[in-house]
Amino acid sequence: MDFDLSDEQRLLADSVTRLLADQYGFEARKGYQKQAQGWSTELWSRFAELGLLGLPFGEDYGGFGGGPLETMLIMEQFGHALVLEPYVATVVLAGTAIREGGTNEQKQALLPQIAEGALKLAFAHGERQARYDLTDVMTTATRDGKGWVLDGAKSVVTHGDCADQLVISARTAGERDASAGITLFLVDANAPGVARRGYAMRDEQRAADIALSNVHVAEADVLGEVGDGLPVIERVVEAGIAATAAEAVGAMAAMNDLTLEYSRTREQFGKPIGSYQVVQHRLADMFMSMEQGRSMAMLAAMSVNQADSVERARSIAMAKVGVGQACRYVSQSAVQMHGGIGMTEEYAVGHYFRRCMVIERLFGDPAYYLARLSAAVE
Amino acid sequence: MDLSFTPEELAFRDEVRAFIRDNLPTDIRDRMRLGYSPRKEDQIRWQRILNKNGWAAHSWPKEYGGPGWSPVQRMIFLNENQLAPAPETLSFNITMIGPVLIQFGTEAQKSRFLPRAANLDDWWCQGFSEPGAGSDLAALKTSAKREGDHYIVNGQKIWTSTAHNADWCFVLVRTNPSAAKRQEGISFLLVDMKTPGITVRPIISIDGNHHLNEVFFDNVKVPVEMRVYEENRGWDVAKYLLGNERTGIARLGKSMERVKAAKEMAREVRFNGKPLIEDAAFRQRVAQIEVDMKALEISQYRVVSAYAKQRDGRPDPLSSVLKVKGTELLQTTTELAMDAGGPLSMEVWAKELAELNAPDDLLEASSAATGSYLFLRAASIYGGTNEIQKNILTKAVLRL
Numbered sequence: 001m002d003f004d005l006s007d008e009q010r011l012l013a014d015s016v017t018r019l020l021a022d023q024y025g026f027e028a029r030k031g032y033q034k035q036a037q038g039w040s041t042e043l044w045s046r047f048a049e050l051g052l053l054g055l056p057f058g059e060d061y062g063g064f065g066g067g068p069l070e071t072m073l074i075m076e077q078f079g080h081a082l083v084l085e086p087y088v089a090t091v092v093l094a095g096t097a098i099r100e101g102g103t104n105e106q107k108q109a110l111l112p113q114i115a116e117g118a119l120k121l122a123f124a125h126g127e128r129q130a131r132y133d134l135t136d137v138m139t140t141a142t143r144d145g146k147g148w149v150l151d152g153a154k155s156v157v158t159h160g161d162c163a164d165q166l167v168i169s170a171r172t173a174g175e176r177d178a179s180a181g182i183t184l185f186l187v188d189a190n191a192p193g194v195a196r197r198g199y200a201m202r203d204e205q206r207a208a209d210i211a212l213s214n215v216h217v218a219e220a221d222v223l224g225e226v227g228d229g230l231p232v233i234e235r236v237v238e239a240g241i242a243a244t245a246a247e248a249v250g251a252m253a254a255m256n257d258l259t260l261e262y263s264r265t266r267e268q269f270g271k272p273i274g275s276y277q278v279v280q281h282r283l284a285d286m287f288m289s290m291e292q293g294r295s296m297a298m299l300a301a302m303s304v305n306q307a308d309s310v311e312r313a314r315s316i317a318m319a320k321v322g323v324g325q326a327c328r329y330v331s332q333s334a335v336q337m338h339g340g341i342g343m344t345e346e347y348a349v350g351h352y353f354r355r356c357m358v359i360e361r362l363f364g365d366p367a368y369y370l371a372r373l374s375a376a377v378e
Numbered sequence: 379m380d381l382s383f384t385p386e387e388l389a390f391r392d393e394v395r396a397f398i399r400d401n402l403p404t405d406i407r408d409r410m411r412l413g414y415s416p417r418k419e420d421q422i423r424w425q426r427i428l429n430k431n432g433w434a435a436h437s438w439p440k441e442y443g444g445p446g447w448s449p450v451q452r453m454i455f456l457n458e459n460q461l462a463p464a465p466e467t468l469s470f471n472i473t474m475i476g477p478v479l480i481q482f483g484t485e486a487q488k489s490r491f492l493p494r495a496a497n498l499d500d501w502w503c504q505g506f507s508e509p510g511a512g513s514d515l516a517a518l519k520t521s522a523k524r525e526g527d528h529y530i531v532n533g534q535k536i537w538t539s540t541a542h543n544a545d546w547c548f549v550l551v552r553t554n555p556s557a558a559k560r561q562e563g564i565s566f567l568l569v570d571m572k573t574p575g576i577t578v579r580p581i582i583s584i585d586g587n588h589h590l591n592e593v594f595f596d597n598v599k600v601p602v603e604m605r606v607y608e609e610n611r612g613w614d615v616a617k618y619l620l621g622n623e624r625t626g627i628a629r630l631g632k633s634m635e636r637v638k639a640a641k642e643m644a645r646e647v648r649f650n651g652k653p654l655i656e657d658a659a660f661r662q663r664v665a666q667i668e669v670d671m672k673a674l675e676i677s678q679y680r681v682v683s684a685y686a687k688q689r690d691g692r693p694d695p696l697s698s699v700l701k702v703k704g705t706e707l708l709q710t711t712t713e714l715a716m717d718a719g720g721p722l723s724m725e726v727w728a729k730e731l732a733e734l735n736a737p738d739d740l741l742e743a744s745s746a747a748t749g750s751y752l753f754l755r756a757a758s759i760y761g762g763t764n765e766i767q768k769n770i771l772t773k774a775v776l777r778l
Contacts, residue, residue: 001387001450002380003683009379069379260776274778277769283776284768288699295676302381321669373665374658377641 003298005073012066013073015050024081026348032084037162038206039084045117053091054115057099062112068239072246072301079250082348082355084205086120086159088243093158094121096239097167101184101224101232110165110186122163122189123236124154124210132364134233135177139212141170141185148172148222150185150193150215158362160208161198163189168212173227182230184223191215203354234309237363238316242300245323248359249297251352252290252327255334258349259283262338279337286333293326314376317369324366327356381679383454390451394458401427402464412739413639413715413746415587415753416465418501418543424465425498434467435476435496442480442488443496449685453678460631470502470540471495475548478566478619482607487568491546505535505549505569505593506616512537513766515550516560516613520595522551522567529553529567529605531575531598539760541578541591544571549595554610566612568604575599585752586726620762627697627761628678628704630671636711636750637667639743643718646740654718667710674703695774698767705757705764712751719744 005013023043032040047053055070057063064070071092078087091114098110113119130136139152150170160166166187174181187194193215198208224232260283263274273279300319306312331353335342342349360366383391406420416424428434429443436452438444447455459466476495479488494500511517520533531551541547547569557563569576575598581590607615641664644655654660681696716723722744735741758764772778 001383001679001683003680005379260778263778274776280772280776280778281765281768283778284771287771287775288702291696291699292670292673292677292703295673295680298379298381298680299672299676302379315672318669318672321666322673370662370665370669373669374661377655377661377664377668 009070009073012070013077016052016074016077019046019050020077020081020083024083026351029082029084033204038200038204039086039162043083044085047085047087048115048117051115052087053117054111056091056095057111057115061107062115068242068301068304071239071243072297075243075246076250076253076297079247079252079355080254082251082254082351086122086162086206088240088247089122089159089163090114090120092243093123093236093240094165094167096236097123097184097223097232100235101229106186106223119165120159120163121165121167122157122160122208123240124157124160124166124168125233125236126154126156128153128155132368133177134237135179135182135230137169137171137182138176139168139170141172141183141217144216146219148185148217148219150187150212150217152212154210154212156201156207157210158201158205158207160189160210161196161206165189166194166210167223169229169233170212179230181227182233183226184229184232185217186221186223187215187217191217201358203358204351205355205358231309234313238312239304241316241320241363242297242304244359244362245293245297245300245319248323248327248356249290249294251356251359252293252330255330255349255352255356256283256286256290258352259286259334259337262341266339273337282333282337286330286337289326289329293323293330296322296326314373317373320364320369321366321373324360324369327360328366331356381676387450387454391454391458394455397431397433398458398462398464401431402462406465407462410463410465411639412742413636413750415589415750421465421468422498422501425467425471428467429497434498435472435492436467437473438476438480438492438496442476442492449682453682457631457634460629461635463632463635466632468498468501468540470504470544470548471498471500474504474619475502475546475568478548478606478615481618482566482615484603486603487606491568500545501540501543503538503541503544503547503571505538505541505547507537508534509536513763515616516564518550518552518564520549520551521555522553522565522600524553524602527602529565529600529602531567531569531595531600533595535593535595536591537581537760538578538591538593539589541571541593542580542588547571547593548606550612550616553612557610561613563610564612564616565609566606566615567600568606569595569598569600573598573600583753584755585749587749587753589753628674628700629708630674630678630704633667633671633674633704633707633711636708636715637664637671639747640664640711640715640718643715643740643743643747647718647720649720654720660718663714667707667714670703670707670710674700674707677703695771698770698774701761702758702764702767705754708754708757709751712747712754715747716744716751719747723748 051064052074054063055066059065127138141148141150166189168185168187169182171181172183193213195211196208201207263279264272266273296319299315303312303315334349335353338349341347425434432445435444436455440446479491508518522529522531549567549569551565551567552563553565554563575596577594579592580588582588583590645653647654649657678700681694684694722741725745
């Protein structure tokens with residue numbers, strides 16, 4: 001048991017921290033958000049130069065052979081700076097799908113391009129009716145000669161609007177909710193029959209709803225085994241939960257810093273509000289929640305590659321609940337301790353609040369995972 | 379960074395588990411399983427078994443009779459001991475006076491008291507709190523006036539756990555009432571409980587048991603060589619005592635054991651026509667507790683692992699998090715076990731009932747669960763209330 005970082009890990013975290021401190025202030029971020037795609041292409045290139053876009057991929061695929069812990073370290077910094085770029089969608093979600101499901105040819109074709117910053121992907125799995133059930137897939141893929149034809153709709157596909165390619169799940173067999181019969185496909189985002197409507201979510205990050213109508217996909221673009229996509233989808237979601245859990249920790253740390261600083265400078269009744277015990281104890285509670293959340297984000301990162309799938313799912317579910325609950329407490333408290341200014345668009349704390357709100361429900365909210373854990377109580 | 383135990387740590391855990399399984403007397407284990415606090419003789423018996431194996435003084439270095447364990451090993455031992463469930467080693471002896479004497483004691487004090495504390499030949503108690511000095515400990519008034527080779531102690535202590543069992547008491551006294559700062563007039567004395575002038579009066583707590591006492595000092599003569607560290611520097615000793623040993627402060631193993639007991643009860647009792655363990659609301663409560671226990675477990679690993687690396691003696695501010703969250707969980711888990719018992723948890727299990735009814739483990743467990751629920755309301759009060767822990771966090775971490 002060891003919680004120390006290696007020199008390489010420390011170096012990685014430091015370089016990301018420096019880049020973001022230098023380039024990703026709150027005002028600069030507003031500029032990135034106003035760019036056409038809702039984030040900065042320039043920063044995306046910097047991420048590629050730093051090796052972040054190939055971080056979790058093997059050296060054979062132009063990557064750096066990093067693991068979930070490295071992802072955790074940079075995601076925490078991304079959370080602290082409220083990074084807008086499609087990192088989770090491309091590198092974590094689609095990257096995991098390709099790593100777990102792809103053939104060697106597919107990996108060779110895609111991963112080096114991702115690492116270079118030349119290719120963006122999105123993971124198009126969720127559907128409007130599915131809520132958080134991973135097996136509720138109604139999009140269909142039917143055989144058509146040597147290929148497949150996709151029909152259906154995907155909703156809230158994060159960074160689906162800017163993606164060059166989509167990893168799309170579709171039912172090739174079985175009824176709605178059946179575990180078997182789900183297949184993953186790699187689809188050109190501009191292929192005929194793919195209609196995308198992009199929008200900003202509540203937290204200013206981009207997403208898209210996607211309609212699929214008679215979309216032709218070649219056999220070579222099946223990702224993984226036909227009908228056996230669910231285990232890959234689960235790995236993708238677990239990696240996504242771990243990454244965004246770390247992001248949430250960074251956002252919580254930033255909110256706690258802001259709130260602490262505010263409590264030192266804001267004066268009422270002739271004294272800084274931080275001199276009042278009622279405020280101090282709320283700050284202490286926020287600190288404790290964040291630290292418990294941090295422990296859970298560590299658990300998630302250290303579980304992503306665990307071989308036992310039941311134990312892995314259980315740890316990830318616990319982390320999802322713990323981090324989500326911490327997020328809600330810390331962000332609600334941060335706004336409350338700021339008073340009126342915390343309610344405003346011009347001040348940072350509300351932006352963290354909304355990012356946390358979105359992270360809480362990406363891949364399933366705490367109530368969903370608590371229900372799963374409840375069902376498994378022995 | 380690696381969350382999993384090393385093969386050596388796993389082997390150590392198995393060794394501890396096997397030792398406890400093979401050596402914990404079954405009558406003690408059975409009482410503990412039902413949720414009772416250990417009896418005095420249970421506590422002594424088990425601590426001596428551990429001490430024979432060199433394990434009782436789990437946090438002490440080898441030269442003083444401890445096992446010289448790493449913080450990780452210590453955590454594993456404490457967890458296994460609580461999970462067994464076995465009586466915990468007497469904290470006054472092992473985590474309080476022992477480390478204090480190792481740090482501040484004279485050679486004579488060390489050689490006289492340490493081996494006897496490890497073996498529980500002397501039962502120690504803690505004379506800190508007073509009627510007017512609870513969270514504000516530095517307000518204490520019990521006085522010690524120097525007369526030749528002795529101090530004459532007068533005053534009153536309160537909430538003194540197990541004073542009625544104790545052979546010795548470490549006491550904070552005021553030796554300089556006119557010091558510029560209240561903290562600068564306090565000394566730390568070792569007092570033989572058989573000294574004339576000491577009166578112990580029981581306080582019955584809300585679980586109906588006798589854990590707590592008032593202790594009165596009426597012209598009690600304490601030899602000067604029973605003072606630890608310098609005169610008027612007792613506050614330094616007290617601060618060290620309260621901050622030095624935080625491994626196991628969360629008592630996570632105890633919470634885990636209580637959840638296990640609650641689940642066992644829930645399999646036996648019914649709710650809405652089916653076993654309580656199948657009720658969705660009950661299961662959700664258990665799941666939430668298990669999530670919170672997991673977060674505490676990882677936080678504890680983080681604290682312990684940081685301790686293992688940097689031995690600068692300063693308590694990790696995260697240990698206040700462990701204290702607050704750990705005691706909250708102790709209270710939540712004992713509440714769960716009590717609720718699982720349902721109406722049976724209202725009974726006070728007593729000898730008379732045992733004579734009336736056939737032996738009934740469920741009734742005993744329910745009644746004992748209520749007892750520990752009531753007793754552990756104290757968990758967020760003793761050792762610095764949870765509100766005081768938040769004050770500590772405010773100063774040490776938030777620097778407000």
